[in-house]
Each structure stands twice: as C-alpha cells, then as structure tokens.
Amino acid sequence: MSELSILIADDEALIRLDIKEMLLGAGHVVCAEANNGHKAIELAKALAPDLAILDVMMPGLDGLETAKILHSLNIPVLLLTAYSQSKFIKRAEKVSVYGYLVKPITERDLLPAIQIAYARWREMQDVRSKLETTRQELHSQKLIAKAKAILANREGISEYEAHQWLIHQAMDQRITVVKLADQIVGTI
Template structure:
C-alpha cells in the first residue's frame, strides 16, 4: 500500500499518540491531529488528507457529524469508537464512512482497515467518474440526435443522410460533432 496522508481526530491524547505511532510505523504520514470535530474540519480544509480517522464521541461536533462534513469535502473517513451499538452503526451508514473500528485498536486491525477503507473510497471515485462520463456521453448523444432531426427536417433527407451531413460539416468547420450539434439545436430553437 502506498503512503497515505492521514488526519487523526480523537479527544484522548493517548489514543492519538498510539494511532500516530502505528500509522507512521506502517509508512503513513499523520498530517494533523485534532481533539474535536471542528478542529478536524479546519485541519482537513488546510491539509486535504487522503483519509481521516475519527473518534465517534468528541466534544462539540461528534465524529459522525464531522464525517459528514469531510464526506462533502471528498475525504474518506474511518470511524473509531468504543461504541458498537446498532444506533451508532446505523448513523455511520448514513454519513458514508468507509470503515468502523471498535476500541481498543490494535495495529493488526487498524492497518488493514485503513487499506480497505482507502481502496473502497478509490473505487467509489472511479464509479463516480464513470457515471459522470456516461452522463456526459448520453447528453452528447441526445444533442446529436436532436441536431440530426433538425437537419433531416430542414434539408428534407433521412436521418442517416442528416447524420452524414452533420459529420461532414463538423469536419469542414474543424469542430466536434457535438459542438456543431449544439449550434444547430440552438439555432433551431
């Protein structure tokens, strides 16, 4: 696993120290330490860590609310807690965390959890990117189809011939078919 930049937030200094030693011993960089959720958010804004490890119960803003804020900043979160009750787990599911470890934490459970949490987050990023690309492609195809229909009606040709006209004209103007389709649709409105 590659070296990750990790933010730790726990109101217990001894826990932060143990986590830091385990993470650094595995080759990771602890880019910041916080004892409250608000401190964690501020550090995340300035440090942009690869991953955050948050305690659920911290003074002020708890780890679950902090996780929500970090999720909106596109930072994956691994939760750390002494609480394994279903209500905490249910709430953790709703804030899109990538792992949930129950204290006391040992190196043999922490390091695989970090690796898996980061890998799941990367997979999610890939899925989001593919979805965006697919949505963009779909919009482009809809635009081209509308332009073809306009050309077909305007030129009195079938859809296939309209498509060929669209391609030739895009090549003549040295622009993409999508850009030409957008021009045709905008003029046709």
C-alpha cells in the same frame, strides 16, 4: 500499500498518540491531529488528507457529523469508537464512512482497516468517474440525435443524411460533432 496522508481526530491525546505511532510505523504520514470535529474539518479543508480517522464521540461536532462533512469534501473516513451499539452503526452507514473499528484497537486491526477503507473509496471514485463519463456521453448522443432530427426536418433529408452532413460540417469547421450539434439545437 502506498503511503497515505492521514488526519487523526480524537479528543483523547493518548489515543491520538497511539494511532499516530501505528501509522508512522506503517509508513503513513500523519498530516494533522485534532481534538474535535470543527478543528478536523478546518484541517481537512487546508490539507486535503487521503484519509481521516475520527472518534465518534468528540466535543462540539461529533465524529459522525464530521464524517458527513468530510464525505462532501471527498475525504474517506474510518471511524474509531468505544461504542458498538446499533444506533451508532446505523448513523455511520448514513454518513458514508468506509470503516468502523471499536476501541481498543491494535495495529493488527487498524492497518488492514485503513487499506480496505481506502481501496473501497478508490473504487467508489472510479465508479463516480465512469458514471460521469456515461452521463456526458448520453448527453452528447441526445444532442446529436436532436440536431439530426432538426436538420432532417428542416432540410427534408433522412436522419442518416443529416448525420453525414453533421460529420462533414464538423470536420470542415474543425470542431466536434457535439459542438456543432449544440450550435444547431441552440438555434431553435
């Protein structure tokens, strides 16, 4: 696994130190440490870590609320907690965390959890990217179809002929068919 930049947030300094030592020993970079959720968010905004490891119970803003905000910043979160009750796990599910470890943790627990959490996050990024590309392609196809219908109706030609006309005009004007279709649809 490649080196990750990791933010640690836990209100217990000894826990942060243990986690930091495990991470450094595994070749990761601990870019920042925080003892509460507000500080973790501030540091995450400034440093954009690859991953955040958060304690659930911290003063001020707890780890679950912090995780929700970090998720909106596109930073994956691995939660560490002494609490394994189902109410915490259900809240964790709702804030899109990528892992949940119950303390005390060992290097043997932490390192695979980090690797899996980061891999799942990357997969989610790929899915989001593909979804956005598909949305853009669908929008483009709808725009072209609408432009073809407008041309066919206005010029009294078939949609095939309208499509051919769009292609030739776009080539002549050195613009994309989508841009030309947008211009035509925009003229209605």
